[in-house]
Structure formats: C-alpha cells, structure tokens
Amino acid sequence: MNMELNTIREVSSHAGEAVRIGCWVHGKRSSGKIQFLQLRDGTGFIQGVVVKSEVSEQVWEAAAKLTQESSLYVSGTVREDARSQSGFELNVTDVEVIQLAVDYPITPKEHGVDFLMDHRHLWLRSPRQRAIMVVRAQIIRAIQQFFDDNGFYLVDPPILTPSSCEGTTNLFHTKYFDEDAYLTQSGQLYMEAAAMALGKVYSFGPTFRAEKSKTRRHLIEFWMIEPEMAFVDHEQNLIVQERFVSHIVQSVLAHCPKELETLGRDISKLEPIQAPFPRITYDEAIRRLKENGHEIEWGEDFGAPHETEIAKQFDKPVFITHYPASFKAFYMKPDPTRPEVVLCADMIAPEGYGEIIGGSQRIDDPELMRERFKEHELAEDAYRWYLDLRKYGTVPHSGFGLGLERTVAWICGLEHVRETIPFPRLLYRLYP
Numbered sequence: 504m505n506m507e508l509n510t511i512r513e514v515s516s517h518a519g520e521a522v523r524i525g526c527w528v529h530g531k532r533s534s535g536k537i538q539f540l541q542l543r544d545g546t547g548f549i550q551g552v553v554v555k556s557e558v559s560e561q562v563w564e565a566a567a568k569l570t571q572e573s574s575l576y577v578s579g580t581v582r583e584d585a586r587s588q589s590g591f592e593l594n595v596t597d598v599e600v601i602q603l604a605v606d607y608p609i610t611p612k613e614h615g616v617d618f619l620m621d622h623r624h625l626w627l628r629s630p631r632q633r634a635i636m637v638v639r640a641q642i643i644r645a646i647q648q649f650f651d652d653n654g655f656y657l658v659d660p661p662i663l664t665p666s667s668c669e670g671t672t673n674l675f676h677t678k679y680f681d682e683d684a685y686l687t688q689s690g691q692l693y694m695e696a697a698a699m700a701l702g703k704v705y706s707f708g709p710t711f712r713a714e715k716s717k718t719r720r721h722l723i724e725f726w727m728i729e730p731e732m733a734f735v736d737h738e739q740n741l742i743v744q745e746r747f748v749s750h751i752v753q754s755v756l757a758h759c760p761k762e763l764e765t766l767g768r769d770i771s772k773l774e775p776i777q778a779p780f781p782r783i784t785y786d787e788a789i790r791r792l793k794e795n796g797h798e799i800e801w802g803e804d805f806g807a808p809h810e811t812e813i814a815k816q817f818d819k820p821v822f823i824t825h826y827p828a829s830f831k832a833f834y835m836k837p838d839p840t841r842p843e844v845v846l847c848a849d850m851i852a853p854e855g856y857g858e859i860i861g862g863s864q865r866i867d868d869p870e871l872m873r874e875r876f877k878e879h880e881l882a883e884d885a886y887r888w889y890l891d892l893r894k895y896g897t898v899p900h901s902g903f904g905l906g907l908e909r910t911v912a913w914i915c916g917l918e919h920v921r922e923t924i925p926f927p928r929l930l931y932r933l934y935p
C-alpha cells in the first residue's frame with residue numbers, strides 16, 4: 504500500500520486540503536473550458552474538476568486524453584459541494600497518467616447479461632456491482648461479529664469428503680487417488696463432531712451442489728455459514744436464527760446506507776427486520792397454500808411459488824417448521840409427539856427471495872440413526888465416525904445453514920443470485 508496516497512472515502516476529513524489519490528476514470532464530460540472526471544478508487548466515487556484557466560497546458564492535455572478506465576494519480580484540493588453524491592468535489596491540480604485504457608468493452612450503453620457475465624472481471628468495477636460486493640463484505644463482518652459476541656468458535660470442516668450430507672443426487676464427484684471423493688455439500692456432519700468438542704461452533708466456507716437447476720436462486724458453488732450447538736433444542740435453535748438474521752440486516756442498514764441507495768433498495772422493507780420472526784408449521788403452510796388456490800397435498804415439498812406465496816403473507820422472514828420426515832434429510836430428529844414430522848425449520852425471506860436458512864434438531868439416538876442410514880441407503884461404513892458421536896456421550900443438539908448469496912440477494916434487492924458473488928459458478932458457466 505502506498506501510505507502517501509489518500510482515498511476517496513477519507514476526503515470528507517480533508518476539506519480545503521490538498522490530496523493525491525490513485526484512481527480510475529469511470530466517466531468523463533467536458534464543457535470546453537472545464538473537464539469533469541468521474542473518478543473511482545474502490546473506496547468511493549468523486550468528481551474531479553479540471554479548469555483550463557487554473558492548470559498548466561500539460562495537465563489540461565493529460566486530462567483531455569483520459570479514457571474510460573484509464574488509471575492515474577490525481578492531485579487536487581478537496582471542496583465541499585452539496586450537489587454531489589459524496590458531498591465533495593476535487594479541484595484538480597495535477598494528473599499523472601499510469602495507463603490510458605483503450606476500447607474498454609463495458610460502455611455506458613446497455614449490455615446483455617451474457618456479455619456482462621463474460622466480462623465479470625471488469626463488470627465488478629461498476630458502481631452497482633461494487634455496492635453489492637461492499638454489502639456482501641459487511642454481511643460477512645456482521646456474521647463473524649455475531650458469533651464472536653455469542654461465544655461460538657470458528658471451525659473449518661473439510662472440502663473433500665467421502666460421503667454425502669444433503670442427498671446423493673447433486674454430488675460433485677472427483678477422484679481422491681484410488682478412492683472416490685466429493686466436494687462438500689455442507690459441513691454440518693463435521694460441525695456436529697466439532698460441537699461435541701467445543702460446544703458452540705460455526706463454519707464459514709464454500710459448498711458445492713451439482714444441481715441441474717437454472718433458477719435465480721441456485722448457484723453451483725455457494726458459501727454457507729453453519730452453526731452447530733450442543734444442548735440446544737429446536738425452539739432455542741429458532742431463537743438464535745432470528746437474532747442472527749436481525750443482526751445482519753440491521754448491521755447493513757447502519758454501515759451501508761450509500762450502497763443501498765446506489766442499489767435503489769427500498770430500506771423501509773428492511774427496517775422492520777427485528778426478532779422475533781413469525782413461525783408456522785408445515786401443516787399450516789399447506790392450509791394457507793390451498794386457501795390461495797395452490798394445488799399441493801400434504802407430503803409434497805415446496806417449490807419457489809409456494810415459498811413466495813407464504814412469504815407474501817408476512818413482512819419479516821417466516822419460519823416453516825415440522826416438515827414431513829419423508830422428504831427431509833436423514834439426520835433430522837422426529838417430533839416425539841408426531842414422528843411423521845421432524846424438528847426442523849426453513850427460514851423464508853420476504854419479497855420472494857425464498858429459503859435462506861435450513862436447520863434442525865439432530866437425531867441423537869444411535870439406534871434411530873442406524874435405521875435412517877438403512878432407509879436412505881447410506882453405507883453405514885462411511886458414517887461410522889458420525890455414529891460414534893451418538894455412541895460416546897450423545898446430547899441433544901441443533902444447528903442450521905445460512906446461504907450467503909441468497910441473503911445478499913435479499914438484502915440488496917437483486918433479481919438473481921449471479922450478482923451476489925464475485926465469480927459465480929452457474930450451470931454451464933465456469934468462465935471467467
């Protein structure tokens with residue numbers, strides 16, 4: 504880092520002073536005697552004003568040659584300017600060109616999604632994409648802060664695994680020398696082992712699902728946050744989740760007002776996101792869906808239109824609890840009063856963003872776990888270690904997984920998850 508340089512973010516504390524900033528030209532216009540440079544440096548945007556009568560011929564010419572995305576060091580005096588978005592302008596005194604960029608492919612005109620995705624490495628520089636990445640970084644900061652403040656240890660589960668966690672249909676297969684291996688779908692099973700060692704733990708890492716679904720909610724590679732807690736039951740699990748998600752949303756509101764404005768996000772939809780969140784059972788959700796004309800029967804899983812219908816009925820995220828065991832994961836604990844349903848919950852985000860969290864209390868009885876292995880045709884041999892957790896000091900425990908990208912999509916108000924991650928891995932897209 505060049506410690507001599509200033510940043511656009513900090514100009515507010517340099518009003519009236521001279522600064523020197525490393526930056527790029529985002530855009531430019533000229534009125535003959537004045538050139539207006541839209542400059543960006545990653546920390547923000549500022550307008551640089553070059554007045555012909557106030558600079559040398561050489562500086563004027565250097566500014567005139569600047570093209571979109573040219574890189575430079577700009578020097579100038581910071582001036583308060585109520586009309587500009589940042590509240591400040593730069594009265595340019597010097598321009599040192601680093602490189603003149605030629606034919607930058609992303610022009611101010613409209614481009615199609617495929618073109619933008621092919622140029623994702625450059626598209627990230629746009630004000631909108633930058634705002635999304637800044638919000639994503641703030642969400643990550645809020646997540647770490649929440650767990651640090653609540654006594655959780657960060658534990659890293661493996662990426663290469665010998666077995667599945669969330670069903671065998673969407674596993675990414677690879678060779679592990681002579682053995683078969685899969686990219687992890689979820690760190691949960693390992694986090695259960697960690698919870699028995701450390702009490703309250705969470706993981707934060709990439710997960711992979713070879714899902715042949717091309718929807719606005721699915722990525723092939725996405726990041727998941729997976730807390731796991733010993734001696735915590737289903738009800739207590741929900742309380743942690745609603746406090747967690749409220750903290751994330753309020754933290755973004757507090758720290759990213761400019762970015763949310765750039766994104767045109769209606770923040771009145773985010774402000775009410777405070778615990779507690781409403782809870783309905785799967786039975787109740789089925790009733791509400793039928794009432795609204797959906798053709799769905801008890802025992803069927805929800806699709807996007809069902810989740811959207813339920814979400815529409817609330818202005819906060821809503822928990823749908825007690826799903827049928829028949830289509831949920833093998834490790835979920837049956838409700839002791841009604842074993843055909845499990846002690847689980849999905850958290851459905853408002854405004855049609857769908858499921859952002861899946862969680863449950865876990866089976867803690869070794870015999871029941873073995874039965875489930877059989878029912879789900881999971882080779883017990885591969886899960887021997889997982890069974891050990893139930894054999895040596897089993898305890899009630901619960902956890903959940905938050906999908907980072909769906910959370911970013913919701914908080915930013917985006918159409919599609921492809922914009923929520925720097926380099927999305929999508930069905931049939933591995934470049935760049």
Ligand code: 4AD
Pocket residue numbers: 668669688689690691712714720721722723725727729730858859860861862863902903904905906907908909920
């Ligand atoms: O509901 P899921 O499959 O739950 C699990 O993996 C559990 N093992 C988590 C746990 O209890 N530790 O996935 C959790 C969340 C979903 O709610 C969703 O937000 C996100 O991960 N997710 C995806 N996000 C983007 N693209 C995909 N293909 C996703 N699949 C799941």
Ligand code: MG
Pocket residue numbers: 849858860861
């Ligand atoms: Mg789920």
